[in-house]
Amino acid sequence: MIEFEDIHKAFGAQKVLDGVSLTVSQGRIVYIIGKSGAGKSVLVKHLVGLVRQDSGRIRFEGEDITHFTERDFFGLRRRCAMVFQHSTLFDSMTLVENVALPIRRHLGATQREALEQAREKLALVDMAALSDRLPAEVGDGLRKRVAIARALTLTPRYMVFDEPTTGLDPVNAVRVDRLIRDLSDRTGVTSVVVSHDLRSIFGVADRIVMLYQGKVLLDGTPAEFRTSHDPVVRQFVTGAVEGPMAL
Amino acid sequence: MSALRFAWDEARGVARLLADTAQALLRARPPAAVVWAQAFDVGNRSVFFILVTLGFLGAILNFQTGFQAQRIFGDTSLIGAATLPILVRQLGPTLVGLMVAIRVGTGIAAEIGSMVVTEQVDALRMCGAGPVDYLVKPRVLAGLIAVPALWVIGTGAAWMAGLWVTHLAFQTNPATYVNLDLTRGADIAEGLFKAVVFGILIPVIAAHSGLQARGGSEGVGRATTQAVVSASLAVIVLDLLIGAVAFGLRGGAGA
Numbered sequence: 032m033i034e035f036e037d038i039h040k041a042f043g044a045q046k047v048l049d050g051v052s053l054t055v056s057q058g059r060i061v062y063i064i065g066k067s068g069a070g071k072s073v074l075v076k077h078l079v080g081l082v083r084q085d086s087g088r089i090r091f092e093g094e095d096i097t098h099f100t101e102r103d104f105f106g107l108r109r110r111c112a113m114v115f116q117h118s119t120l121f122d123s124m125t126l127v128e129n130v131a132l133p134i135r136r137h138l139g140a141t142q143r144e145a146l147e148q149a150r151e152k153l154a155l156v157d158m159a160a161l162s163d164r165l166p167a168e169v170g171d172g173l174r175k176r177v178a179i180a181r182a183l184t185l186t187p188r189y190m191v192f193d194e195p196t197t198g199l200d201p202v203n204a205v206r207v208d209r210l211i212r213d214l215s216d217r218t219g220v221t222s223v224v225v226s227h228d229l230r231s232i233f234g235v236a237d238r239i240v241m242l243y244q245g246k247v248l249l250d251g252t253p254a255e256f257r258t259s260h261d262p263v264v265r266q267f268v269t270g271a272v273e274g275p276m277a278l
Numbered sequence: 279m280s281a282l283r284f285a286w287d288e289a290r291g292v293a294r295l296l297a298d299t300a301q302a303l304l305r306a307r308p309p310a311a312v313v314w315a316q317a318f319d320v321g322n323r324s325v326f327f328i329l330v331t332l333g334f335l336g337a338i339l340n341f342q343t344g345f346q347a348q349r350i351f352g353d354t355s356l357i358g359a360a361t362l363p364i365l366v367r368q369l370g371p372t373l374v375g376l377m378v379a380i381r382v383g384t385g386i387a388a389e390i391g392s393m394v395v396t397e398q399v400d401a402l403r404m405c406g407a408g409p410v411d412y413l414v415k416p417r418v419l420a421g422l423i424a425v426p427a428l429w430v431i432g433t434g435a436a437w438m439a440g441l442w443v444t445h446l447a448f449q450t451n452p453a454t455y456v457n458l459d460l461t462r463g464a465d466i467a468e469g470l471f472k473a474v475v476f477g478i479l480i481p482v483i484a485a486h487s488g489l490q491a492r493g494g495s496e497g498v499g500r501a502t503t504q505a506v507v508s509a510s511l512a513v514i515v516l517d518l519l520i521g522a523v524a525f526g527l528r529g530g531a532g533a
Contacts, residue, residue: 108406
């Protein structure tokens with residue numbers, strides 16, 4: 032279980048999170064939604080220690096991780112992986128070397144063992160044939176697939192996806208949606224997904240949390256979102272240009 | 279006041295990164311192949327620039343010194359002997375440091391800054407590879423190897439350019455010019471120490487600027503400019519401080 036309690040975060044004078052609290056139950060898929068700049072990515076990065084809160088408390092599997100050091104997060108990142116908005120593959124490494132990196136660093140495998148395991152992981156996402164290419168030599172969709180393979184190499188119990196379908200064609204986007212759903216249904220992986228993609232949100236989410244002006248505006252099931260009468264939620268769901276949601 | 283505050287924060291940040299890098303080096307050394315590749319890159323990127331810049335500055339220094347010597351003493355035979363210690367302990371390490379700050383510091387800041395703004399550094403941390411271990415450590419060791427080597431090359435180029443220009447301008451005999459009598463072990467030690475310090479500090483300062491990059495390409499641009507300004511200032515300030523300490527240790531000008 033993941034618990035965020037009264038999280039506050041500001042960058043200079045700009046307040047991004049203003050007392051956000053939410054709980055993610057084991058094995059569930061929770062989508063964090065909101066307009067661009069609402070603080071969705073900032074919130075989820077708190078969980079893996081990539082952003083540190085100004086105040087508030089975070090618990091991960093019952094353990095208080097609020098004051099974890101960078102070294103403490105090393106172990107947590109083995110259990111909770113993250114797929115970033117951009118593929119974030121390392122330009123100077125081949126695709127297989129990218130996937131091998133967490134195996135070497137987290138599991139202490141030799142380069143040869145790590146590469147062997149990484150090739151197996153790439154085969155699972157149909158990328159074995161391209162494993163020796165550099166990231167710049169393959170398209171966005173393929174890079175994202177490799178990034179997902181890299182995140183799954185350590186078989187984490189928790190996954191954070193930051194806009195996993197952004198920039199993907201509809202077919203690959205559906206594949207990613209299915210993968211997120213399968214991870215939860217078959218292996219009980221808990222997923223926190225940041226997304227704007229309504230098709231993905233309503234097709235996959237167990238629960239949806241909408242952030243607005245630094246706070247949780249609505250926390251509910253997809254059905255509750257569809258039937259909400261809140262004007263901001265309505266505007267987000269319908270995609271209307273006119274409405275209360277400021278730019 | 280805000281500039282002073284900024285300089286203080288910057289110095290503290292660099293000191294912290296330097297301490298983290300030292301700790302990381304004590305924990306584990308990076309693969310030798312990575313360090314050598316980085317050292318080759320640093321050397322290769324700078325060597326032509328340093329040969330040209332120090333060559334010309336060496337020629338100018340020797341010409342002006344010879345010009346004054348001829349006016350005052352009517353004798354240019356000691357020009358080579360007089361300019362070599364200045365080049366070895368003062369101009370060589372300082373100019374090489376400044377050139378490396380410009381040529382290599384910008385590259386390090388831009389590369390790491392781009393990785394920060396595209397979340398690659400965050401991805402590294404998620405993979406269990408911290409940015410200090412993975413990005414800063416090999417570059418610091420590379421600087422430690424490459425900058426002293428460039429100091430030897432640059433100082434040699436400046437002195438040899440001086441030989442050529444004094445021969446052309448004042449008909450100084452090259453055999454007379456090549457005179458090591460006024461160059462002491464302490465001059466070499468001071469020059470080498472400065473080169474080592476700059477070799478460590480320039481990558482740390484540049485990496486610190488890169489790791490501070492925020493936003494998009496504009497943030498990377500700011501980080502790059504910041505790296506050159508901070509690294510150049512550090513080279514000049516440390517040159518004076520190390521020079522002053524060395525002067526005191528040698529017991530003044532007479533030694």
